[in-house]
Amino acid sequence: MTPTPDPTLPALSGYPRADGRKGIRNLVAVVYTVECAHHVARMVVNSFPGQPVHLIGFPGCYPNDYADRVMKQLVTHPNVGAVLVVGLGCESFDRRGLADAVDASGRPVHAITIQENRGTRTSVASGVEWVRWALEAIAAQPRVPMGIEELIVATICGGSDSTSGITANPAVGVAFDRLVAGGAACIFEETGELVGCEFHMKRRAATPALGDAIVRCVDKAARYYTVLGHGSFAPGNADGGLTTQEEKSLGAYAKSGASPIVGILKPGDRPQVGGLYLLDVVPDGEVRFGFPNISDNAEIVELLSCGAHVTLFTTGRGSVVGSALAPVIKVCANPATYERLAEDMDVNAGRILTGEATLQQVGDEIVALVARVANGEETCSEALGHQEFILTYKQFEPSGPGCFPLRAA
Incomplete structure (x- = not known):
């Protein structure tokens, strides 16, 4: 059955993504890949109160096909414009594969490994610096008509x-x-x-x-x-x-x-x-x-x-x-x-x-x-x-x- 146009609905608009979908929000996702990286990721997000910076993550250290699949779909969700991945470094969850999925989707992405980045303070500082850049980058993106x-x-x-x-x-x-x-x-x-x-x-x-x-x-x-x-x-x-x-x-x-x-x-x-x-x-x-x-x-x-x-x-x-x-x-x-x-x-x-x-x-x-x-x-x-x-x-x-x-x- 062919969909029936609804003339009473207002015209919609959204942010275009490289895969052809459109988002109704344009935000930066800060993602922790193990509970051990949760605090650092939260500190980054807390540096941007009232701004479109959202925290998500998976607490488990061990890999799980379901969690991997869900996380990859979330970081490439049409409402997401850019992604910061925060990992500890020794977790078994595939943080590199997650960052690669974001990169393949055409979105800006940056990864921080706490164990390689001199710990909490340095990791938070570098994360804040990148998110500040990402917010400016995605702010320039215009909305386009959306059906x-x-x-x-x-x-x-x-x-x-x-x-x-x-x-x-x-x-x-x-x-x-x-x-x-x-x-x-x-x-x-x-x-x-x-x-x-x-x-x-x-x-x-x-x-x-x-x-x-x-x-x-x-x-x-x-x-x-x-x-x-x-x-x-x-x-x-x-x-x-x-x-x-x-x-x-x-x-x-x-x-x-x-x-x-x-x-x-x-x-x-x-x-x-x-x-x-x-x-x-x-x-x-x-x-x-x-x-x-x-x-x-x-x-x-x-x-x-x-x-x-x-x-x-x-x-x-x-x-x-x-x-x-x-x-x-x-x-x-x-x-x-x-x-x-x-x-x-x-x-x-x-x-x-x-x-x-x-x-x-x-x-x-x-x-x-x-x-x-x-x-x-x-x-x-x-x-x-x-x-x-x-x-x-x-x-x-x-x-x-x-x-x-x-x-x-």
Whole structure:
């Protein structure tokens, strides 16, 4: 189906990258390649308060294919204009390969090895000097026109309560349907929170093979959580009025809207065409790394590794987190929560509950805000300086050919 132009959406603009993608932000990423280099990297970033310099990194010393893949996708994310890599020197993580990936992408890159650079003070000083140069270099880059079909929008829910599944989540589903119809790529997650919804998703799959793959993904998640003796239903959900795992799953599922599902992604996979995608975040193979995601920010990082320009974060109980590298738009489900945390929330979907707005109106409001944020407007979490980031160990096998669309849906 050919995407339908949406004349009500404002024109978008972005920063062009050598690989043909465009970013909605233009920032310097300072990257540590082991926890031992974290402090030095943070000291560099702290020298640029209020400026577009973001800190990300991988704490583990030992190599991990998943972390390597995710990090390489992050340092070449379209919102990143330049990269400083900070390593200790004896870690096993491939810091040189990371710097090479940035260089191959056409971005300015500089690497500091603390053990070879006379320690903390000297490394911080040289890092600050390079970042100062990089900020000046990327500031000269102009924005260019960007189509809605070049935009990747993700969604996640956190701190869900009894209002999430009837206000914020379905409102995001309305927004997703409109964005997908316009040609954007939209990504929803998490298979561990969609147990029981697999056959609903199978009926929406673009192909029978994809439908079968969706069922296998959710079955894998159910087995994984069974081994752990843990599910996605948390005490905070119960305190917020959710009663069962099924109720939470259906609420989470509502974020996906009603568009056909055209593909399954794993962390680091990028949509090549527009449409609706499911992100599989549960590791493959034996259970060996513990909980698939120890916080909402771990999932945001995986969505960013798939190229997401912006993430729609729905919450009923309330959450104040944002993200490094890309804006987070908070869609608040509960009107009482919005009243308490108004300066952290971007959209009050609780107005649906009070009768002040319809589902369609809030969905349209979300789409309009996505467009404004894509054009440079700050989200609440950005204005407050939130740049949360976390990356741990996982293992994934490559997705099968039936998981990717042959053409736009």
